[in-house]
Amino acid sequence: MCGALLAQPSPAAAEPGAVRVHDIQGTTRVSPYAGQQVTDVPGVVTGVRGYGSRGFWIQDPDPDASAATSEGVFVFTSSTPRVAVGDAVRVSGTVGEYYPGGAGSGVQSVTQISRPTVTVESSGNALPAPFALNARALPHRYAPEGDPAAEGSIEGLPLRPDRYALDLYESLEGMNVGIGDSRVVGPSTSFYELWVTLEPHRNRTAGGGQRYASYDAQNGGRLKIESLVPVAQEPFPTANTGDLLTGPAEGPLDYDEFGGYLLAARGLGEVVPGGNRPEAARPQREGELAIATYNVENLHPGNPQAKFDRLAEGVVAGLASPDIVALEEIQDNSGPANDGTVAADETLRRFTDAIAAAGGPRYAWTSVDPEDGADGGQPGGNIRNVLLYNPERVSLTERAGGDATTGTEVVREDGRARLTASPGRIDPANPAWEDSRKPLAAEFVFRGETVFVVANHFASKGGDQPLHGRYQPPARSSEEQRLAQAEAVNGFVRELRAAQRDAAVVVLGDINDFEFSPVTRALTAGGALESAVLSLPPHERYTYVFQGNSQVLDQTLVSPAIRRFDYDIVHLNAEFADQASDHDPQVIRFRL
Incomplete structure (x- = not known):
C-alpha cells in the first residue's frame, strides 16, 4: 500500500476481544492504539474493495455513547479480501494511521488494521443502519483552527462532530453512511468518481454546481462518490454538474488524497439529467x-x-x-x-x-x-x-x-x-x-x-x-x-x-x-x-x-x-x- 503509516504511543495491550472499533478510533484523528496489536476485534463487514487499496470495512453493531468515536474501521489486506458484506468477523492485526499520498502532502490519515488475521463467525447478517448524511446533519462550519503548537495540525484536537463538517466526517470514518437524492457538483471522471453536495442551496452556481466564493467558503457538503461494484459488472454512471444522483447510495465513508472524504457505495442509483448544456457566446458586433x-x-x-x-x-x-x-x-x-x-x-x-x-x-x-x-x-x-x-x-x-x-x-x-x-x-x-x-x-x-x-x-x-x-x-x-x-x-x-x-x-x-x-x-x-x-x-x-x-x-x-x-x-x-x-x-x- 502506497503512502505512510504513523505509529503513536498507545495504551497497554488489552485482552483478546476487549478492544472494540470505537476504542481503536478514539476521539481524535489519530488512534490511541496506533502501532499496537489488537486481537479479535468484532464487527460486521459493510464493504469490500477488491481493487486499488484492497481490503474491507467492519463496523461494530454495538456502538458506544460517544458521537466522536467512529464505529467503523478499514482492514487492509493487500490482496483480494476473502470476506463478504454481512459477514460477522473478528479481526486481529496491527493498528496504524495511513496517509494517502504520503504524510508530506498534508492530507489526513485513515485509521486501519493491517496484516490481519480474520475469522468469519457467521454470514448474511444485517448491516448497521446507515448514518444519514444530509444538510441537517452537517455543521455549517468547515474545520477547527489548527493547533499552533503542532504547526497548525488538527490531528490532536478532540473531535467536535456537532460543530465542524470535517470533524463529523472523521467521526464517521469507516462507518456505513447513506445519502438520498443529491445534486451533482463535479462531473463523473475517467477515474469512476463524481461529486455531489449535501447542501443543495449553498453557493449554487448558474450550472447547478457549488461555487468556491472565498477561503472561508469551502463548501463542506461536497462529497465524492465512488462505487465498490466493479465497472465490468455495473458501469459507473455518466453525470454532468447539475444532474441529480438518485438515492439511496450507501456504503462506508472513506478518505483519499484526491478530494478527502468519500462514500464508497455498494451500489448507485440512476442519474437524472439536470438540463445543463454547453454555452455559446454571442458574436462581436460591428466595431467591437x-x-x-x-x-x-x-x-x-x-x-x-x-x-x-x-x-x-x-x-x-x-x-x-x-x-x-x-x-x-x-x-x-x-x-x-x-x-x-x-x-x-x-x-x-x-x-x-x-x-x-x-x-x-x-x-x-x-x-x-x-x-x-x-x-x-x-x-x-x-x-x-x-x-x-x-x-x-x-x-x-x-x-x-x-x-x-x-x-x-x-x-x-x-x-x-x-x-x-x-x-x-x-x-x-x-x-x-x-x-x-x-x-x-x-x-x-x-x-x-x-x-x-x-x-x-x-x-x-x-x-x-x-x-x-x-x-x-x-x-x-x-x-x-x-x-x-x-x-x-x-x-x-x-x-x-x-x-x-x-x-x-x-x-x-x-x-x-x-x-x-x-x-x-x-x-x-x-x-x-x-x-x-x-x-x-x-x-x-x-x-x-x-x-x-x-x-x-x-x-x-x-x-x-x-x-x-x-x-x-x-x-x-x-x-x-x-x-x-x-x-x-x-x-x-x-x-x-
Whole structure:
C-alpha cells in the first residue's frame, strides 16, 4: 500500500476481544492504539474493495455513547479480501494511521488494521443502519483552527462532530453512511468518481454546481462518490454538474488524497439529467474587438483529431470566432516526447486547420518558442502561450528581437507606448518565471487603434495543502511564485501606462488563482488593471471545477482605458463529463 503509516504511543495491550472499533478510533484523528496489536476485534463487514487499496470495512453493531468515536474501521489486506458484506468477523492485526499520498502532502490519515488475521463467525447478517448524511446533519462550519503548537495540525484536537463538517466526517470514518437524492457538483471522471453536495442551496452556481466564493467558503457538503461494484459488472454512471444522483447510495465513508472524504457505495442509483448544456457566446458586433483565452490542455500533434475538432468547435461555435485568442498549454511538435523539440508550428497548423474546417476564420499565430525543459508543465511538452489572430480583422505589429531569453521592453515614441519586440516575453530572466510559462506580449491594431495583449499561464497550485487536510487553514505555498509573477505583469502594465496613460491593455489567461486572491490583488494593484470576472454576477464566476468546487482560475483583466466591456465566461467544458479541456474559455468584447 502506497503512502505512510504513523505509529503513536498507545495504551497497554488489552485482552483478546476487549478492544472494540470505537476504542481503536478514539476521539481524535489519530488512534490511541496506533502501532499496537489488537486481537479479535468484532464487527460486521459493510464493504469490500477488491481493487486499488484492497481490503474491507467492519463496523461494530454495538456502538458506544460517544458521537466522536467512529464505529467503523478499514482492514487492509493487500490482496483480494476473502470476506463478504454481512459477514460477522473478528479481526486481529496491527493498528496504524495511513496517509494517502504520503504524510508530506498534508492530507489526513485513515485509521486501519493491517496484516490481519480474520475469522468469519457467521454470514448474511444485517448491516448497521446507515448514518444519514444530509444538510441537517452537517455543521455549517468547515474545520477547527489548527493547533499552533503542532504547526497548525488538527490531528490532536478532540473531535467536535456537532460543530465542524470535517470533524463529523472523521467521526464517521469507516462507518456505513447513506445519502438520498443529491445534486451533482463535479462531473463523473475517467477515474469512476463524481461529486455531489449535501447542501443543495449553498453557493449554487448558474450550472447547478457549488461555487468556491472565498477561503472561508469551502463548501463542506461536497462529497465524492465512488462505487465498490466493479465497472465490468455495473458501469459507473455518466453525470454532468447539475444532474441529480438518485438515492439511496450507501456504503462506508472513506478518505483519499484526491478530494478527502468519500462514500464508497455498494451500489448507485440512476442519474437524472439536470438540463445543463454547453454555452455559446454571442458574436462581436460591428466595431467591437473580441479577445478570448482558452487553456487547451496539453494540445499536441499526437492527440486524436477529435480533440482538435472539439477545441476548434469551442472557438468557432462557443466563442463565436474572436478576433484574438490567447491559448495556454500548446505543446511542441513532439508532444510529451522529451527529445529536444521546442517548435510548435505543427501543433498550431493542425489547430488552425481544424478551426477553419469548423467554419471559423483562417487564424494566423504568433508566439515565442521556449527553451527546452525551462517552462514547466508535462515533461517534454514545452507548453507555451500563443496568440491566434484573425488577419481579416486585426493586424499584428511585428517587431523582431524577442526570443526565449530576450524580453520585450516598453518605450515611448511620438507620445505613444510601443514594444521593442512584438511578440516578446515579459522579463524572462526574472526568477518569478523559473520553471514556469513566461507571459507573451504583442501589439495589435484594430481599426487604427493599438491594443496591447498579454497572454499568461501562471505557476500551478501544486504543493498547496488541501482544503480537506490536517492543517487548518491550509498553507498556499505555491502562491508565493504567482504573487511575484503578478507583480511583474502589473509592473509591465504600469510601464505601458507611464508611456501612454490611455494605453489599451488586455491581460488574460490561466492565472491559476481566484478572483478574491492576493494574486489578483497584486495584478490589479494601483488601479493598473481591473478583473473582468467581477463584472459578472457571483453565480457565474467560475472557469474550472476542482473536487466539486466551481472556481475561477482563468481571468481577463483590462486597463482603465477600456472603460466599457462585455465579458463572458463560456461554460462548455468544466461542468461536463465529456469535455475537450478541463477549463472553460472566456471572451471580452469592447470598442477602442
